[in-house]
Amino acid sequence: MQHQPVAELKSDAGAESSIVRLVRASQTPLVARGEPFVWALGSALALGIAMIVGFLVLVLWNGLVTFWPKPVALVTTTAGKLVAGEPTRIEAYRPSSDSIANLSADLQSAIRGRNGYADRTLYRIGNYDLYNEDFRWLSDFEKASVAYPKDLLFAERLEWGVFVGTLKAAQIGGETLDRPNPRDPKLIAAHREARSRWREIRHIERNLIGRVNYNIDQLRLAVRRAEIRYGASSPQVASARAEEARQLPSLKAEYDRLAAAAQALKTKDQAINVTLAEVGGREKVLPLSALVRFYPANDLSLAEKIGIYGSRWWEFVSDEPREANTEGGVLPAIFGTVAMTLLLVLIVTPFGVITALYLREYARQGRLVSVVRISVNNLAGVPSIVYGVFGLGFFAYTLGAGIDELFFPERLPNPTFGTGGVLWAALTLALLTVPVVIVATEEALSAVPRSMREGSLACGASKWQTIRHIVLPRALPGIMTGIILAMARGAGEVAPLMLVGVVKLAPTLPIDSYFPFIHLERSFMHLGFHIYDVGFQSRNSEAGKPMVFVTTALLITVIAVLNLTAILLRARLKRRFVGSQF
Amino acid sequence: MAQTATRTPASPRSGPAAATSDEFEATASHPKRGTKGEAIRIEKFSLWYGAAKALHENTFSIERGLVTALIGPSGCGKSTLLRCFNRMNDLIDNVRIEGRIEFDGLDIYSPRVDVIALRKRMGMVFQKPNPFPMSIYENVIYPLRIDGIRDRATLDQAAEAGLKGAALWNEVKDRLDESALGLSGGQQQRLCIARAIAGSPEVLLMDEPCSALDPIATAKIEELIDELREHYTVVIVTHNMQQAIRVSDNTAFMYLGRLIEYGDTKTVFNNPVHQRTNDYVTGRFG
Numbered sequence: 048m049q050h051q052p053v054a055e056l057k058s059d060a061g062a063e064s065s066i067v068r069l070v071r072a073s074q075t076p077l078v079a080r081g082e083p084f085v086w087a088l089g090s091a092l093a094l095g096i097a098m099i100v101g102f103l104v105l106v107l108w109n110g111l112v113t114f115w116p117k118p119v120a121l122v123t124t125t126a127g128k129l130v131a132g133e134p135t136r137i138e139a140y141r142p143s144s145d146s147i148a149n150l151s152a153d154l155q156s157a158i159r160g161r162n163g164y165a166d167r168t169l170y171r172i173g174n175y176d177l178y179n180e181d182f183r184w185l186s187d188f189e190k191a192s193v194a195y196p197k198d199l200l201f202a203e204r205l206e207w208g209v210f211v212g213t214l215k216a217a218q219i220g221g222e223t224l225d226r227p228n229p230r231d232p233k234l235i236a237a238h239r240e241a242r243s244r245w246r247e248i249r250h251i252e253r254n255l256i257g258r259v260n261y262n263i264d265q266l267r268l269a270v271r272r273a274e275i276r277y278g279a280s281s282p283q284v285a286s287a288r289a290e291e292a293r294q295l296p297s298l299k300a301e302y303d304r305l306a307a308a309a310q311a312l313k314t315k316d317q318a319i320n321v322t323l324a325e326v327g328g329r330e331k332v333l334p335l336s337a338l339v340r341f342y343p344a345n346d347l348s349l350a351e352k353i354g355i356y357g358s359r360w361w362e363f364v365s366d367e368p369r370e371a372n373t374e375g376g377v378l379p380a381i382f383g384t385v386a387m388t389l390l391l392v393l394i395v396t397p398f399g400v401i402t403a404l405y406l407r408e409y410a411r412q413g414r415l416v417s418v419v420r421i422s423v424n425n426l427a428g429v430p431s432i433v434y435g436v437f438g439l440g441f442f443a444y445t446l447g448a449g450i451d452e453l454f455f456p457e458r459l460p461n462p463t464f465g466t467g468g469v470l471w472a473a474l475t476l477a478l479l480t481v482p483v484v485i486v487a488t489e490e491a492l493s494a495v496p497r498s499m500r501e502g503s504l505a506c507g508a509s510k511w512q513t514i515r516h517i518v519l520p521r522a523l524p525g526i527m528t529g530i531i532l533a534m535a536r537g538a539g540e541v542a543p544l545m546l547v548g549v550v551k552l553a554p555t556l557p558i559d560s561y562f563p564f565i566h567l568e569r570s571f572m573h574l575g576f577h578i579y580d581v582g583f584q585s586r587n588s589e590a591g592k593p594m595v596f597v598t599t600a601l602l603i604t605v606i607a608v609l610n611l612t613a614i615l616l617r618a619r620l621k622r623r624f625v626g627s628q629f
Numbered sequence: 630m631a632q633t634a635t636r637t638p639a640s641p642r643s644g645p646a647a648a649t650s651d652e653f654e655a656t657a658s659h660p661k662r663g664t665k666g667e668a669i670r671i672e673k674f675s676l677w678y679g680a681a682k683a684l685h686e687n688t689f690s691i692e693r694g695l696v697t698a699l700i701g702p703s704g705c706g707k708s709t710l711l712r713c714f715n716r717m718n719d720l721i722d723n724v725r726i727e728g729r730i731e732f733d734g735l736d737i738y739s740p741r742v743d744v745i746a747l748r749k750r751m752g753m754v755f756q757k758p759n760p761f762p763m764s765i766y767e768n769v770i771y772p773l774r775i776d777g778i779r780d781r782a783t784l785d786q787a788a789e790a791g792l793k794g795a796a797l798w799n800e801v802k803d804r805l806d807e808s809a810l811g812l813s814g815g816q817q818q819r820l821c822i823a824r825a826i827a828g829s830p831e832v833l834l835m836d837e838p839c840s841a842l843d844p845i846a847t848a849k850i851e852e853l854i855d856e857l858r859e860h861y862t863v864v865i866v867t868h869n870m871q872q873a874i875r876v877s878d879n880t881a882f883m884y885l886g887r888l889i890e891y892g893d894t895k896t897v898f899n900n901p902v903h904q905r906t907n908d909y910v911t912g913r914f915g
Binding site: 496498499500501502503504505506507508509512516517520521623624 | 715717720745746748749751752753755757759760761762763771772774775776808821824825828834
């Protein structure tokens with residue numbers, strides 16, 4: 048009816064009907080109109096983006112705020128006790144009827160007014176060695192007063208986690224400072240010195256003594272190798288033993304010298320200590336070197352806070368973990384993740400590309416090839432833990448054990464390759480991700496224009512020359528896409544790794560200064576497993592929770608960096624080999 | 630590439646019923662003879678794509694040093710025949726042949742023949758320019774590269790000779806290291822010709838080399854073919870009858886996989902022996 052005016056203008060009946068049809072009318076069926084679908088598709092996209100952005104914001108925000116130094120509250124409870132700690136979070140809970148029975152009538156009615164709910168705050172109280180807990184819940188009705196005294200100290204220790212309390216005294220080179228200011232330059236300088244002394248001790252114990260031990264072990268293994276290869280009474284064994292006897296005294300002497308040096312440093316270290324007191328009055332004497340970082344939590348300028356924030360991040364990405372991984376850094380995990388992923392790419396690329404080349408370029412396209420192709424695609428759907436089991440059973444226990452028997456019999460029964468390691472992990476993940484590379488490569492190969500192959504063949508090139516000079520360069524960007532996808536999948540995979548080489552704490556990196564420098568048989572740490580470990584396997588999950596976010600943010604960043612590098616490389620290749628076709 | 634005789638759109642005057650072998654008389658043959666003898670001899674050559682017969686017992690020979698045009702309506706088998714000369718049809722599954730094609734007196738389909746060597750002696754230019762995704766220089770010397778030639782002087786010489794031969798040298802001599810994909814369509818096609826002649830072949834096979842080009846580029850290519858005539862035997866498939874008149878010495882008219890008339894271009898177009906040739910060249914069908 049609303050088109051009546053339009054129709055009235057026209058006297059001709061035929062024109063009227065066509066005008067009516069041109070103007071969108073209510074009788075146009077919904078499916079014939081475009082807008083609802085645009086809206087539906089648009090909102091689906093918006094939902095997807097919202098979920099991804101929401102996830103990233105959650106992870107990044109929680110990850111980024113974790114290291115920001117927070118104030119430390121000093122709570123006086125109604126029972127007259129003192130509790131000091133970082134307020135971590137507040138939640139509503141339902142206190143038991145016993146606990147509110149002897150509260151004042153006002154408080155009781157307030158709780159009743161909220162349907163039996165009251166608020167409580169979680170404090171990070173630290174001092175695990177004294178309290179046997181790191182965190183404590185305090186209900187609002189338990190608090191008599193909350194203060195933020197400026198002399199409260201927040202200290203991160205090498206052992207037992209954080210200490211919250213006050214700085215009672217410091218013993219520096221015979222001089223005793225009573226109630227020193229944490230910003231006292233003398234204390235700061237002494238702390239820096241103590242930390243570098245601690246690193247020196249660690250260097251001696253781990254690297255220098257480690258090398259002596261390594262050399263001693265090599266001598267022992269040489270004897271054992273000769274015994275296995277030539278028999279116990281052979282001249283080779285005798286010469287190996289002679290060599291061992293010749294070198295051992297000097298190595299032992301070297302060991303003793305280093306141990307003495309370390310001991311001297313340690314004695315010196317013990318003399319420089321601080322006395323910390325918790326709010327209840329109990330005291331704790333610690334060597335100054337055992338404090339990683341300490342600061343007056345309620346008396347920080349913005350610049351100091353930023354400094355602490357930065358130094359915590361730096362420690363996180365450049366140091367080793369402490370305290371069952373909930374503190375310290377994740378450098379070995381970053382290293383392990385990147386090394387494993389690169390190794391995975393090195394393995395999966397030739398494997399996948401060669402398979403795809405054969406399937407697409409050489410194999411007769413028949414039923415067998417179809418079956419192979421379908422099977423490859425189905426492999427992508429096998430649960431990853433199955434690959435882990437296969438990797439452990441086949442690579443580690445079968446292949447690895449075989450390698451051990453052939454090449455490292457002198458080390459048995461200690462396995463070398465016969466247990467999980469970075470090589471087996473990379474191989475397992477290569478198996479897991481190879482379908483992605485095969486499918487992407489096949490797509491890329493079939494997208495190479497036929498005219499280019501014909502052009503090359505018509506020049507008298509053989510099939511392989513055509514593939515090598517024309518087809519592969521042209522397909523390279525597509526192959527890179529497959530590698531990027533495989534890398535993203537491989538770097539984020541955890542379940543199979545738990546079976547084939549990832550450990551909670553790896554004593555050594557897969558690359559070091561000992562021959563042959565790259566140790567593919569070593570177990571390694573991985574950011575993905577680290578997330579699982581700090582989140583679900585650590586002593587207290589409250590301490591691990593923020594680390595889960597930080598590590599996740601870091602893992603996402605590492606994968607993003609790896610992918611971005613590959614994507615930039617692909618863009619370069621595309622510009623070079625595909626170009627603009629008119 | 631899978632054109633078959635059965636898919637040919639039949640004109641009203643020669644319906645499918647007319648396409649039986651009885652209908653066809655013997656090929657009318659009156660080619661111009663060159664001074665250097667035959668280059669390619671086709672003898673009772675037939676070809677099947679699966680069950681469909683695309684070429685029917687064709688017999689003729691291509692003169693060395695002349696330009697021979699293959700004309701005919703779409704799907705008549707002229708491209709198929711051209712691709713048999715350097716055995717490009719080997720790439721297609723289900724192709725079966727009968728008869729002989731001789732090049733230099735040797736049956737190219739004999740098992741003794743080295744297909745790669747054969748292709749090196751027959752350069753090919755395709756319908757759509759297909760430069761490789763490399764520099765202009767690398768494109769031209771591709772035939773030498775695959776022969777494993779690394780001597781820079783030889784390669785430079787071949788690149789210059791090829792590009793000069795394809796009348797492209799002056800346009801690209803200052804940017805030999807730039808990507809060939811940045812050239813215009815006409816330049817790309819001349820680059821493909823340069824590539825085809827850089828391997829110093831004896832025969833140049835051209836499969837509608839101008840069909841993707843504008844008139845100016847087409848004119849340049851035609852001019853180029855005229856110059857190439859002296860050094861190479863050129864076989865060109867074309868849809869453009871004017872082009873066949875302009876560039877070729879001999880013209881072969883094919884229809885439904887059969888050679889209908891083969892002869893001196895002037896005669897084929899002005900005074901054809903065969904009625905069907907007449908119908909085609911005067912534009913009554915095709």
